[in-house]
Structures are given as C-alpha cells and as structure tokens.
Amino acid sequence: MNRQRVALFWFTATVAVSLVAMLVPLPEVLQPFKPYWPALVLLYWALESGERVSLGLAFVVGLFADLLDGVLLGEQAMRLTALMFIALRFRSRLRFFPMWQQTLAVLALLLNDRILLLIVRTFAGEASPTLSWWFSPFVGAALWPFLFLLLDDLRIRLRIA
Amino acid sequence: MPLTREEPSPLFAGTVAGTLRLLTYLALAMVLMVLDHRNGWTWRVRYAAAVVVEPLYRLAGAPSAGLHALTVAFAERKTLTEENQRLREDLLLANAKLNRMAAVAEQNQRLKELLDTQRSLELNVQLARVIGVDLGPGEDRIMLGIGANSGIRVGQPVIDARGVMGQVVHVLPSTSVVMLVTDPAHAIPVTVERTGLRTIAYGTRDGSGLVLPDIPMAADVRAGDRLLTSGLGGRFPPGFPVGTISQVQPAATGMFLQASAKPAADLDRSEDVLLLHDQAEPAGPPAPAASVGPPADLAMPAGAASTAPAPRTGAAR
Secondary structure (H helix, E strand, O other), X not given: OHHHHHHHHHHHHHHHHHHHHHHOOOOOOOHHHOXXXXXXXXXXXXXXXXXXXXXXXXXXXXXXXXXHHOOOOOHHHHHXXXXXXXXXXXHHHHHXXXXXXXXXXXXXXXXXXXXXXXXXXXXXXXXXXXXXXXXXXXXXXXXXXXXXXXXXXXXXXXXXX | OHHHOOOOOOOOOOXXXXXXXXXXXXXXXXXXHHHHHHHOHHHHHHHHOHHHHHHHHHXXXXXXXXXXXXXXXXXXXXXXXXXXXXXXXXXXXXXXXXXXXXXXXXXXXXXXHHHOOOOOOOOOEEEEXXXXXXXXXXXXXXXXXXXXXXXXXXXXXXXXXXXXXEEEEXXXXXXXXXXXXXXXXXXXEEEEXXXXXXXXXXXXXXXXXXXXXXXXXXXXXXXXXXXXXXXXXXXXXXXXXXXXXXXXXXXXXXXXXXXXXXXXOOOOOOOEEEEEOOOOOOOOOOOOOOOOOOOHXXXXXXXXXXXXXXXXXXXXX
C-alpha cells in the first residue's frame, strides 16, 4: 500500500521535473542542443512499467506541457500521444533490445517527433526552422542510456515495480 | 516483476482498440490546435491556471537567476570597482548630455505647443525584471516578472537602454511574455534616420536579426544607417533606435532592395527592461507624421512611403 504511494509519487515527481527542465533555459550556445525531456522520461516509464503510462496520460501531460510552453494548445499533446503509441506498441521488443539498439530506436522516435512538430508548424504558417533545430533528437538519444540507467537504478533502490 | 503480470501489448500485433484510442486523441489534439490557432485560447486557459503555472515559471527561472547571483558573488572586487567606475562615467556623460538637451527639449515643447501637437518627449515607463525561462525552440520571446497586477497590458512596447526590444504579447497576473523584434512573426515600422525613408523591419527566420525586405530599388540606404521607430501604426512611439543596417543587397525577386540589420537593444543580455506606457495616441495610426520625414522637397516619391501597411504592426499571431 505504502509502496504504491511511493511509486506514484516518484512517477509524478520525474514527470514534473522533466516539465520544469523543459522550461529551464540553457546558455545561448547550448540552446539548440536541449533534449525534449518530457518525451524521454515518459519513454522510460512506458518501457519500464507499461501499465502506468497510457495514451490518455501522455495526452494530459502533453496538454500541461502546452500550457507551460504556450506555443499551441494540443501540439505537445499530439506529439507525446503519437510517441507513446509507438513506444507502447513495440514495448515488448524495445525492452529486450541491447542498449545500443534501444538508443537507435529512441533516436528514431525522437526524429519522428520532430517531423510531426515540423508538420504542425508548417500548417500553423510558421517559418521553417534552421539546421540546428534538428540537433535535439541526437542529443536526446545520446543521453538516453545515461538517463535510463539513472532512472532504473533509482527505481530499483526505491523498490518500485 | 514484469513476468507475473498480464502483458498489455502483445509481441507482434497491436489491438484495434489501441489504434482507435490513438486516433481519438490525435483528433482531439488537432481540434484543440485549430481552435487555439484561431482564437488564441492557450493564454486564456493559462490565465485561469496562473496559480499553478506561475510558480513553475519562477522555479524554472531560478537556475539562471542563481547563476547570475553566483557570478556577482564571486566576481573579483577589482572587476566590480572597474564596472562601478565605468557606470559613474557613463552617468556623468549622460547627465551632461541631458542638461544640454533640457534646453532643447523645452524649446521643442514650446514649438510643439505652437504647432498644437500632443506628443511630448517625456517617458512614462515601468521597470521590469526578466525571468530566464525557455519558451520553446524557434521562439524569440522573453518573460518578465510583472504582469496584469502591475497594470501591464498586451501591446505595450518594451525598451532597454539602447533601443526597442519588442512588445508585450501575453499577460498573466504576475508575469508577462514579450515578443522580441527578432521574432519571425514580428514586424515594426521604422524610418531610416539619415534619409527619412519609411519601411518595415521583420524578424529573421532564425531570430538572429532584422530584415527589411521591401526597400524600393531607387532608395538611398547604406550599411551603417540607423533605424528609428517611425510611429506609424500607433504601437511604438516614434524616435526610438531599432537597429543598424549591416548590409544591403537586391532581393531575390529583383523588385526591391533587401537590407539586414542588427538590433540596437541588447536582446540576449538585458536583465532589466523598461515598459513604456501608452503615449498620447492610444490606438490607431496617428495623424500623418509630419515630424518624421525630411522637408517636403526632399521627401521620397509618394510610392515609397506607402509601402508601410499599418495593420502589420501588431504581432501577427
């Protein structure tokens, strides 16, 4: 009983931290390299405990991120829902991939996310982005093994199933 | 552990129900996006949710504020003394200039009274602090630490010591968002200081500077020309520095000259900014601005002046 509460708290905390990390600015030079934190954290939870993450939850987290980020209400909701759908569909296989394959899969997912974003932006009539806009998925994928190991270690220490 | 519980996603084939749910959510998100794009809902919803959202902004702004505090705390005494000295000199110089200007300003005031114009040289400003928050990639926006509770309204111009920074586009109870002049969606009516040519400066695609895409071929514009706000459109008061032209070349269409400009304001480094309160004319274009251009016999042909469509002044969003 208590363990479940700790698990729920830990899950909410990681998602909340990822949302705040999305808002924290980096120095001007590093700005284009900022990974899409909420997607990475949600991906981790989708792979590790798939029954906790559903499409509805991804949608709600995305809506909240939209409220914070303020670009277009529903944009991140759509991106995160699509991302979670693919991740949950291939969950059983992704989980047993060796780390390097998993990293490649995450890269593909994040690139797909950027393409979705590009489509939305184009429809919204915004200017097409510069080359540096495409760096973020690669940084996200490069950070994935470390994030995964860190979160997994903490999860095991907290004994969350 | 995972083996004991039921596996919701089968190894190879997905369920139809899952796909249906995905489609429902995607459709919902698209409806939201279209509604938001048409009506600008996000900010109304966010205004309602400000109690939750604003502390998060403060929290996200804390690292950069802390970093700044650390820099100040660990800065060498010598550096600080030097900076202090420099600021004193600047202040002295500025005061000396002001004293000289005072007489001119008074004379200007009297002449303007004679001419029956309302515009004055006095500034009604409010100081605001910038919160370091990243508002999405490709968006040239900054967040300020004051909002509707301090009387901030959408459309107020924002300046720093060197020039125009942008305008307020969204207001929350105690924070507000400023669109910078370098945002691709921003346009500001300007006049070239040297010749009085009126045109419009847009933000560039990558948000690094300003671009003036429609200068007539015959116009006299050179690198190094200073750009001032022209006051057309009634949003920015006239006479504030906007930027300096860095290069001029024929546009891709060959019909116009295209100039790029460097913004005058310190867009990346400003920590404190000034918000201008509305001046004499609250909305709509002012009476034909006789005070900006050169004398009538030197003015550009009529076609040149009319390239500035007033409605584009606002944030196009």
